[in-house]
Amino acid sequence: MKEKLQSLMVCMRILKDRNFKDGKDKIIFLGTAGGRFSVFYQIRKSGGIWFHLGGKTFVIDPGPGALIHALKNKINISKVDGIFLSHRHLDHCADINSVMESMVISSKHSKYLLAPSAALDEDPVVLQYNRDKFNILYLKEYTDYYIDGLTISTKLTHLHTTPTFGAVFKSNNYSFAYIADTLYTDRLAIDYKADVVIVNTVFKNQMPGFMHLSANDMYAFLEIFKPKLLILTHFGMGFLNENPYALANEISQKTKTKVVAAWDNMVLNLGDV
Numbered sequence: 163m164k165e166k167l168q169s170l171m172v173c174m175r176i177l178k179d180r181n182f183k184d185g186k187d188k189i190i191f192l193g194t195a196g197g198r199f200s201v202f203y204q205i206r207k208s209g210g211i212w213f214h215l216g217g218k219t220f221v222i223d224p225g226p227g228a229l230i231h232a233l234k235n236k237i238n239i240s241k242v243d244g245i246f247l248s249h250r251h252l253d254h255c256a257d258i259n260s261v262m263e264s265m266v267i268s269s270k271h272s273k274y275l276l277a278p279s280a281a282l283d284e285d286p287v288v289l290q291y292n293r294d295k296f297n298i299l300y301l302k303e304y305t306d307y308y309i310d311g312l313t314i315s316t317k318l319t320h321l322h323t324t325p326t327f328g329a330v331f332k333s334n335n336y337s338f339a340y341i342a343d344t345l346y347t348d349r350l351a352i353d354y355k356a357d358v359v360i361v362n363t364v365f366k367n368q369m370p371g372f373m374h375l376s377a378n379d380m381y382a383f384l385e386i387f388k389p390k391l392l393i394l395t396h397f398g399m400g401f402l403n404e405n406p407y408a409l410a411n412e413i414s415q416k417t418k419t420k421v422v423a424a425w426d427n428m429v430l431n432l433g434d435v
């Protein structure tokens with residue numbers, strides 16, 4: 163009896179695709195933590211950025227807790243088409259194998275995994291036995307990857323401690339950019355042109371010795387390019403103590419650009435931007 167009830171609950175969980183079943187293009191933040199303390203003490207969640215765009219559903223950087231938070235949010239993981247992994251650091255990839263297995267467990271369709279070779283070959287974070295049902299695409303700088311109605315375009319190799327890539331994700335209707343971990347360079351603002359730009363800002367101010375963006379780097383970015391909406395995320399503990407919402411407001415007012423600090427479980431409908 164108990165087993166039957168459990169399997170019924172699993173079926174309900176799979177069928178009840180609350181977030182993507184309407185087919186709308188949207189981005190769901192199942193985590194906004196960045197940096198070691200914030201992630202590994204789970205001050206914020208680190209379940210990745212899930213999106214539906216151009217008829218495809220993907221997850222970006224499924225960090226610790228991605229599987230459990232996706233299931234809690236009623237995402238039907240067997241309908242997720244692919245994973246974009248920016249780099250091999252644990253706060254970005256800890257749950258990648260669990261999510262991969264969940265994607266193929268009840269699906270006959272092959273899936274996509276885009277990742278740098280450092281995450282696949284040199285010190286792999288993706289288990290070999292888990293790769294069979296995936297089209298594995300190696301991330302290289304300034305490359306376009308066409309996945310039916312979705313185009314994923316990488317830009318420069320980021321200035322980080324391991325090969326790292328962001329991308330512009332584009333359909334016929336909308337585009338958004340994801341700027342993963344990196345030091346600031348004006349090239350970011352030249353390359354990552356999209357309606358919505360999501361930026362991993364671990365710090366409020368630049369921290370010498372750490373290859374991460376700070377929120378205050380966004381003043382230089384916005385001098386060169388102003389998206390319709392700039393979203394700050396991937397917050398370290400120090401930044402969280404300093405109120406990222408207030409700083410996003412300040413940047414917004416000073417630059418006359420819409421800037422928000424993301425929160426866990428934030429849903430952005432791209433049609434509303």
Ligand SMILES: [Zn+2]
Pocket residue numbers: 249251322343
């Ligand atoms: Zn990193």
